Every structure is written in structure tokens, then in C-alpha cells.
Amino acid sequence: MERLIGSPARAAPARGVWHRSRATAWWRHFTLPGAWVALVFACLSFTPSLLPRGGPFQGLVSGISAVIGYGLGVAGAWLWREFANRPPRAPSTRAWRGFFGVAAVALAASLVLGWHWQASIRERMGMPHPGRAGYLFAPFIAALLFFLLIGAGRGLRALSRRLNARLSRHIGPRAARATSGLAVAALTFLVLSGVLWDGLISLADRTLALQDTTTAEGVHPPRSPLRSGSPDSLVPWETLGREGRNFVAQGPSVEDLSAFHDSTAEEPIRVYAGYASAPDAERRAELAVRDLERAGGFEREYLLVVTTTGSGWVVPESVEAFEFLTGGDSAIVSMQYSHLWSWLSVLVDQQRAREAGRALFDAVYERWSRLPEDRRPKLFVFGESLGSYGGETAFSGERDLANRTHGALFVGPPQFNTLYREFTDQRDAGSPEVEPVYRSGRIVRFSRRPAEQIPPTSAPWGDSRVLYLLHPSDPITWWSPQLLLRRPDWLREPRGDDVVDAVVWLPFVTFWQVTADLPLGMAVPPGYGHVYTGEHVDGWLALLRPQGWTEQKTARLRERLRPTP
DSSP, X not given: OGGGTOOOOOOOOOSSSTTSOTTTOGGGGSOHHHHHHHHHHHHHTTSOOSSOOOHHHHHHHHHHHHHHHHHHHHHHHHHHHHHHTOOOXXXXXXXXXXXXXXXXXXXXXXXXXXXXXXXXXXXXXXXXXXXXXHHTHHXXXXXXXXXXXXXXXXXXXXXXXXXXXXXXXXXXXXHHHHHHHHHHHHHHHHIIIIIIHXXXXXXXXXXXXXXXXXXXXXXXXXXXXXXXXXXXXXXOGGGSHHHHHHHHHOSOOHHHHHHHHTSOOOOOEEXXXXXXXXXXXXXXXXXXXXXXXXXXXXXXXXXXEEXXXXXXXXXXXXXXXXXXXXXXXXXXXXXXXXXXXXXXXXXXXXXXXXXXXXXXXXXXXXHHHTSOGGGOXXXXXXXXXXXXXXXXXXXSSHHHHHHHOSEEEEESXXXXXXXXXXXXXXXXXXXXXXXXXXXXXXXXXXXXXXXSOOSOTTSOOOSSEEEEEOOTTOHXXXXXXXXGTSOOHHHHSXXXXXXXXXXXXXXXXXXXXXXXXXXXXXXXXXXXXXXXXXXXXXXXXXXXXXXXXXXXXXXXXXXXXXXXX
């Protein structure tokens, strides 16, 4: 890579053991400015972020960070020489010795501090620490990845040289160098951002689409006409996808609900349209609403519209909490728009989530609004992660949410959610970004611990309520390209209790650190990261406010919905 923008000329090896021969002086194939910046970036990659990491994953992050630093160092040195009009110079043996001495101390200190910070994060989240041995693998993995990626860059340099040699036969040497460099850079960009990235996304989509043809063990087609995929349903069982089949085939039975409430309960209605159930979002939504009407969903007391995560997953704890709190007198409708994992969908599936959320709610609302006012079910909306983004898109603001629904629960919202950003950016003065207060909490409120009182506790909360659940340690919520160059409020203001004090904002570094946290969001205990298990009960309780409900019932329901380890 450095050959594309200039590199130091070769110098004769110094006498002595240090440069016994060119074959042993492997470091002479690297530039010293690039090595210094690579070292800085590698050390900074050990600084703490939102979530804990194991040794191998830390090595992966550190290796990529070092490559990015090396590229920036090489480019910066070349730019400085161009402006200073100075030729490249080979670094002295003493300079390389100084670098290796500093590198050994800096990396050792970074490794020790990094392990200490990781232990602090794990302790704060109640996670066991894997020990020092695994973390010692991080430097070796980082070094291996660094050399592999630099080797790939050298391959591109060789390609540029070959192209330059061919072009020099037809055009001037300067034009040939510029053209070959630009051509290789453009080809690399197109491969990485287009062919490779799109290919990986397409491969992931196809692979996960195959998983949609499978069914989890113990899941069977429902016989009840109140479920999609049943013999009476308009939606065939085989088109529901893996997560859709899980949704319609599971959930509390009438016996479960009756025993919990110690009174006769109804069987809840569950309706779902899979990705293969119809060709596009609008027709999937129409099919789901027709199946909802067939099952009698508009005759229930409560109706919930759920926008799924990317894979079509409907959060089981949330919908079951809704059914228990409503005594089964409920109908839930949802549909799938993608096959990808939640954290990956956040990056690439925003358009499909928007289309699905708007199409489904609009289709439900159009049918719901034609009912006589005294016969309409109470209409609620739910979305988690990218589902919250899709769920928001059907509404223009807080008043629209209040006028067209009886309440909404949005969990773990990504930073690019339109309404979430509006509510947060325009929050009342003095309220922090990790738990903002919007217009005295008259309609919209935020909570990181819904089992506690939801602020502002002294202000009235209207009949139609909107509640956002978010964790200060959730990378899905805080990831944003703006982290590259701007310090966010959540690191400027008092931070959440699940984020260690050592987390600071650094240009470029913080963005990369939070990006690396994205796939780890579900690898932490409930109540941290992107795991909201157990908090849905309290969230729905704040919105539904069922009559005759007690603290004992809340404790029993939390225990019942607690996932088995």
C-alpha cells in the first residue's frame, strides 16, 4: 500500500548483528511512520468499550486497528514530505531499535491495562472472567492478522506496478503512475464495498434463508384456528419461516393463563406472515390482516402490531408478557421482512424494516379504523432493535402515536431511529441522553430500569403512553458514524451505571470500538448490552395498567418468563 503513495528508499544494512543481512531485516519492508501509528492504534484498541471481549476477539480488533493505523501513518508521512518537498529517507538502526523498545513496553502495558478493564466490565455485568491465559492470545492473533492484511496490500502494490509498467509504454511516467494508482484504488474500493460486501451479505441472506426452511425441534403446526399456519389459516405453515413457526406454535395455553389468573382466560390469537408468504411487504401485510380478521383478532380487547427483528424473530418474553397481562383477550400480528441477524440487519436492512413496519401498521389501522369506536380493540405497537425503527416509521411524531394507538413499547432503538432521535435531541434541559425526558414525559418516556419508577415521576403520564427501553451499554443504540469525529452526549454527560468510567471518546477509535461491540450485544447477561429479557414485563405493565394487578403477580410473571440457562 505504501508504494502507491511513496516509501523510503532502500539503504545499505548497517554493520553488526542487528542488520546481519537483508533476509533477516524483515522490519526494513515497513515504514517507520506507519509502524508508529500502527502501534498507537493497536494500543488504543485495548481501551475499554461498552461490552467485554475475549482474547481472540480482542486480537481481531487490535489487528485491524493496527492495519488502519499503519495506512494512516504511511499516508501522513507521504503527505508531509510532499508539502515539505523532502525526499524519503531510510530510518536508522537506532530509530528502529527505539521503536521496538517502546513497542514492547507499550504493548505489554496495554495488554495488562486491557485485561484489567475487561475484568472491570465483566464484574459490573456479573460475568465470570475467563482468566489471563486466553487474553494472552490477543497480541499473537493481532500480529498474524496485521501481516496477512499488509500482505494483501502488498499484492495490490504489485498489481499497481505491473499496470504502471504497461501504461508507461503508451503514456508518460507520471500519468502512468497516477492512472495505475487510481485504478487499483478504485478496484479495491469496488471490491470491498460492492462485490465483497454485497457478496457476503447475499451469502448470509441465502444461508439464513435455508435456515428458514427448517423447523425447531418440538415445534409442530398448530391445530387451533386462532393461529396462522393452522388448517383454517390463510397463511400456509411452510411459508412462515423458522421464526414465524416458532411464534405461532408456542406461547401460553388457555390452561396456563387460567391457572396464572385463577380465573377463566381466553386463548390468545397469533397471526404471522413469513417472507415466503407473499412477494412483497405490502402483500404480506394484507395477507396478515386478512388472516387476523379471519381469526377474530379485531374482536379482542387488545390488539398488538409487532415489527420483527431482521430474521423475523418475535421476542417471546415480550409477547407472552402482553398475553399474560391481558388475560389472553388479545391478538398479535407480525410479519417477516428479512433473513439476517439483528445486528447485521441494523447495517443493511433499514429500508426493508421501514417498508414492513409502515405496511403492516397501515394495513391493520385501515381495517381497525372502519370499526365502530365502541367495538375497536385497544391498539398497541411493539418493536425491538431494528423492529423499533420499522415500528416508528408509521408515525410522524408523539401526537400521531397518541392519536392512533393506545400505546407503544420500543426496545433497544438504533441511533438512526427518526422519532427516537427527535425525542432525544429535543429532550428537556438537564436530562441526560441515556435517560432523556421529552416534554415533561406527557406521552413519551424513556427508562433503563423499568422495574423502577419511570421518570419524570412528578409529572402526569397520559392515557396513551409511549415507552422506550434502552441500556447505556447497548452498542445498537449508540452506534453512529458521527462517533468518528464528534464526542456524543452519552460520553459527555454522566454515563449509565453499566458503563465503566474508563470509557472515553477518541476520534475514529471510539467509532471502531463501538462497531466491534455490535456482534457482542447479545453475549451478556439480561439487563446489559442488547439483552432486555425480563424488562418487557415491567414495560408492558407501565403501558397496560391492568386492573387488580399485584406486585406478587409481577414477580411470578418475571420468574415464569425468565429464560432457562
